[in-house]
Structure formats: C-alpha cells, structure tokens
Amino acid sequence: MNESRITVAMPKGRIFDDACRLLRNAGFSLPDTFESTRKLILDLDDEPFRFILAKPVDVPTYVEYGAVDIGIAGKDVLLESGRDVYEMVDLGISKCHMAVAGLPQHRSSNPYLKIATKYPHIASDYYRKRGEQVDLIALNGSIELAPIVGLADAIVDIVSTGQTLRENGLVEFDRLMDISSRLIVNPVSYRLKKKAIDQIVEKMIRATEGNKVGMD
Ligand SMILES: Nc1ncnc2c1ncn2[C@@H]1O[C@H](COP(=O)(O)OP(=O)(O)OP(=O)(O)O)[C@@H](O)[C@H]1O
Ligand SMILES: O=P(O)(O)OC[C@H]1O[C@H](OP(=O)(O)OP(=O)(O)O)[C@H](O)[C@@H]1O
Numbered sequence: 001m002n003e004s005r006i007t008v009a010m011p012k013g014r015i016f017d018d019a020c021r022l023l024r025n026a027g028f029s030l031p032d033t034f035e036s037t038r039k040l041i042l043d044l045d046d047e048p049f050r051f052i053l054a055k056p057v058d059v060p061t062y063v064e065y066g067a068v069d070i071g072i073a074g075k076d077v078l079l080e081s082g083r084d085v086y087e088m089v090d091l092g093i094s095k096c097h098m099a100v101a102g103l104p105q106h107r108s109s110n111p112y113l114k115i116a117t118k119y120p121h122i123a124s125d126y127y128r129k130r131g132e133q134v135d136l137i138a139l140n141g142s143i144e145l146a147p148i149v150g151l152a153d154a155i156v157d158i159v160s161t162g163q164t165l166r167e168n169g170l171v172e173f174d175r176l177m178d179i180s181s182r183l184i185v186n187p188v189s190y191r192l193k194k195k196a197i198d199q200i201v202e203k204m205i206r207a208t209e210g211n212k213v214g215m216d
Pocket of ligand 2: 140141142143144158159160162164165
C-alpha cells in the first residue's frame with residue numbers, strides 16, 4: 001500500500017451519485033466528469049486520493065484484501081459478504097430495508113419453504129434464528145419473479161419504495177433490517193494511516209449529519 005495516498009473503492013450503480021454528493025459535501029473536490037467517465041481508476045488533481053469504481057458487491061472484497069484503504073458499501077452487501085473490515089460510518093444514503101415477501105395467501109405444498117434470494121447468508125441466518133428449515137434458491141436479480149412463476153414460496157430481498165412488490169402483486173410478510181450505505185476501512189490501513197483515515201471519517205460524519213439535517 002502506498003503510504004501517502006488513500007485509495008477508495010466506490011460502488012458503481014445506484015449508490016454512486018449519492019456517494020459522490022456526500023464526498024463533495026465533505027470537502028473532496030471530485031471533478032464534474034466523475035459521474036460520466038468510463039475510467040475505472042480516478043485520481044484527484046490536488047489531493048492524494050485515488051478512487052476505483054467497482055461493482056457494489058465487490059467493494060468489501062477490495063477493502064478486506066487491502067487493494068484499497070476505504071470503501072462505500074450497502075449494509076446488505078457487508079452482512080452478506082462477511083468480510084473482515086471496519087465499519088466506520090453509517091452514511092445514511094441509499095436507504096432501504098430487507099424483507100420477506102410473497103404472494104398473498106400463498107399456501108406451500110413443499111416440505112420445506114423454498115426461498116429465493118440474492119442474500120443466501122442473510123436469509124439462512126434469519127430462518128435459522130426462527131428455527132425454520134428452508135430450501136434457499138440463489139438468484140442474481142429480478143427476485144420478485146420467483147414466487148410468481150412458482151420457483152419459490154417467498155423471497156428475501158431489498159424493498160425501498162415498495163413499487164416492485166406492488167406492481168408484481170407481492171406483499172411483505174416480515175421486515176428483517178434497515179439498510180443504508182456504510183464507510184468501511186481495511187484494518188491494516190487503519191493502523192498504518194490512522195491519522196489520514198480519521199480525518200476522512202470526521203469529514204464524512206459531518207457531511208452525513210449535514211445530509212440528515214437537509215433531509216428532515
Ligand atoms: N431499490 C433500492 N433502493 C435504494 N437502495 C437500494 C435499492 N436496491 C439496492 N439498494 C442499495 O444499493 C446497493 C447497490 O445496489 P445496486 O442495485 O446499485 O447494485 P447491485 O444490486 O449490485 O446491482 P447490479 O447487479 O445491477 O450491479 C445495495 O447493496 C443496497 O444497499
Ligand atoms: O421497493 P423498490 O423501490 O421497488 O426497490 C426494490 C427493488 O430494487 C432492487 O432491485 P434492482 O433494481 O437492484 O434490480 P435487480 O432485480 O436486478 O436486483 C431490489 O432487489 C428490488 O427488486
């Protein structure tokens with residue numbers, strides 16, 4: 001790891017714009033082209049920061065292995081990955097929740113409920129704590145399809161506005177946890193670059209608080 005530079009893994013996709021806004025509010029001068037470029041590694045002109053643009057689900061991996069010092073990841077992705085990273089700040093962006101959902105009044109004829117999900121670890125933890133044995137079916141997207149086409153009895157997935165559930169005739173059965181994006185840090189980086197990382201954490205906490213005030 002470069003001693004003087006701080007490297008940050010940014011999630012591409014829906015968190016990206018919120019994360020850029022927060023970083024700018026925290027005082028980082030990200031160029032205007034940040035949101036439109038196809039480059040995957042971006043250096044700031046006047047500050048010792050390098051940003052890499054990664055798939056959201058991969059951010060904890062880059063951080064755990066020390067390929068970067070810091071990352072921004074959804075709590076869902078963090079819990080599912082089980083990666084060994086420090087979770088330093090709840091950034092309060094990309095808020096949603098994890099839920100169990102399915103067709104209303106669905107009765108299963110399966111010996112064990114079939115649960116489709118992008119989050120097999122979170123789902124299995126949930127059902128284990130309830131003492132229920134289930135068959136997990138791992139999917140990568142459009143999870144809401146599974147109960148409709150008879151692939152699963154229910155799903156464990158992200159709900160934000162509820163539009164996807166509503167428009168596909170599904171209802172929420174249980175709410176597992178609230179989700180938002182977190183600032184995560186590699187433990188070795190934190191030891192070696194504590195002062196610089198603490199400064200970033202402070203700035204991000206302040207920006208996040210400003211964000212919350214602005215949202216009320
Ligand atoms: N509908 C939603 N509304 C708000 N936040 C969401 C929603 N869905 C997911 N999120 C949050 O945003 C994060 C990133 O989601 P995004 O859809 O960009 O990535 P992804 O699921 O890996 O998609 P893709 O596979 O298309 O790259 C999730 O980990 C979660 O924390
Ligand atoms: O409650 P809503 O506001 O409708 O948002 C929830 C949807 O958003 C996510 O899907 P995403 O858009 O990431 O697509 P995916 O099906 O490819 O995972 C999630 O998996 C839900 O399907």
